[in-house]
Amino acid sequence: MKRQLIAAVGVAAMVVGLAACGSDGKKADDASGKAKDYTGKTVTAWFMDGSAPQAWQDGVKADFEAQYPGAKLNIQVQKWDGIGQKVTTALSEGSVDLLEIGNTQTAGYAATGGLADLTSAKADLGGKDWAANLNESSVMDGKQYAAPWYFSNRVVIYNKALWTKAGITGTPKTLDEFYADLDKLKTTEGVTNPIYLPGQEWYTYFGLIAGSGGKIAKQDGSNWVGNLESPEAKAAFATYQKLQSYSSAPKDKDEATPQQMTLFPKGDVGAMIGLGWEAPAAKDMPAENVGYFPLPGVTADKPSGVFLGGSNLAIPAAGKNQDLAKGLLKIALSDKYEGQMATTGLIPNKASLNNLATTPFAQAAIPASANGATTPNIASWANVENNPNPIKDFMTAVLTGTDYDTAAKKYDAEITKRLGQKQ
Structure with missing residues (x-):
């Protein structure tokens, strides 16, 4: 759904110090127990203008690069105007490893085969706690093609x-x-x-x-x-x-x-x-x-x-760094960073984090969100x-x-x- 949900709901209130929950910061190990070396690997992630505050981006980047030594995270902020064609091209080329998509757009990209099937990764990503009505737009034909990120309602x-x-x-x-x-x-x-x-x-x-x-x-x-x-x-x-x-x-x-x-x-x-x-x-x-x-x-x-309008996060099926992209997705969806989105006045993907959404707008929006729905x-x-x-x-x-x-x-x-x- 095209919108800039965060523009006036208190981005400055982003709390970076929620490190007590979510990503544990452990380095990824190989089968022998040694830390893997990801030198030369760069993961490219697209987020839409107005979605991911700079503090959120900086924290995710730091945690990702610490957890995957040698890997680099290249975050690119995209404009909504003309994004459809850009996403279509990126999906066909495999030039992006993780991207934000509006929740009403997700089914269209999944239907073309452009999005990776995340069904087997859902549990590891924390999916058992996602609110069912918020996750609905990420699922098509019983398969998980994206993960719910954040939402808002009127x-x-x-x-x-x-x-x-x-x-x-x-x-x-x-x-x-x-x-x-x-x-x-x-x-x-x-x-x-x-x-x-x-x-x-x-x-x-x-x-x-x-x-x-x-x-x-x-x-x-x-x-x-x-x-x-x-x-x-x-x-x-x-x-x-x-x-x-x-x-x-x-x-x-x-x-x-x-x-x-x-x-x-x-x-x-x-x-x-x-x-x-x-x-x-x-x-x-x-x-x-x-x-x-x-x-x-x-x-x-x-x-x-x-x-319920909002955004999902997805991994392109043609992406060249699937495992690293799933690692990035897990960090982005962790309580630490999902909680930070909540502090800006948005609705997080799990009810257990709703208490972090303390702006007057969010306190009015959350009671109705449980009774909300997305388009078919x-x-x-x-x-x-x-x-x-x-x-x-x-x-x-x-x-x-x-x-x-x-x-x-x-x-x-x-x-x-x-x-x-x-x-």
Whole structure:
């Protein structure tokens, strides 16, 4: 999934001193018990811009080169723009030994045979502790083609000053309580949008479907088909439509048009649903005026579901240093370094490290993450997200007056068509 999840969630908070857990720093030995000499071996790893903070990179590099004497780690930071073709080329050439891939992109690369099968290495990598819903995008046809690295999800980001002005105390625990708060904001002077929610914010809609136990697409025999006609998708849209009714945001645009993060700091928006990097910086709005809570669910014991965006780490099948790459992967996924990612406000790949995610955003995101899901783990899903995205067009159609069932039938046909196409 293209994004810069860390950009505004406290990279400076990276804690380098978590050495008490994770990688043990022991040198790799050969069968005779002597330390192996890896002189002349260079492992090349690609991480995406905004993903791996410098302190994390430096620590991983130092531990890797200490554990594998003589080997060198060449970390290269890549830009998201144009990365698809670069990855495709690297996979065919075997010029990269380990790389970061968006979780919605993993199935596509695995389906082409570009990623190494890590099934037999899963236990050694710590896979028995990975959260099942976070690991789902790394598995295809029962085989482990990548490892879950870090994730994030959307929460409600709200203007505390406006909520106080509206007479609201505390944060809502149920959707009905949230609607009541939005009703108060609606009649508060100076509030133009109780919540800013554009009509095509399909990630939030996806989460609402997942939280109700539904799926946006499903398997029908050997085929994948659209599932907007399901009762769960229809009920989820009713919730989305009610929330959107409190907003004057365009019904035919998504959260990036205009960027909702540029509107919230103006001070007249009560709340928005967004990622951590969309929260206003201190220079734009006083930190004490910004609060976070998970989008509530029907009952207080369970927040609404969320779309889980994030990155996996994979080893190219054509890579020339497979064993060293697995060693690097084990270090990167260790509690020491996975824990460091958690301190930046991201969701780590195992629940036991969630207590390290102490930023206000992360504390709101983690309760909902357990109730989250990713898009169908099939290579052709990318066809659905290609513009014009039929899910977005469906949402606009219903919000502007088209009968839900009629629209769902039409756009399910389009989703099914795209899922049947090769990527």
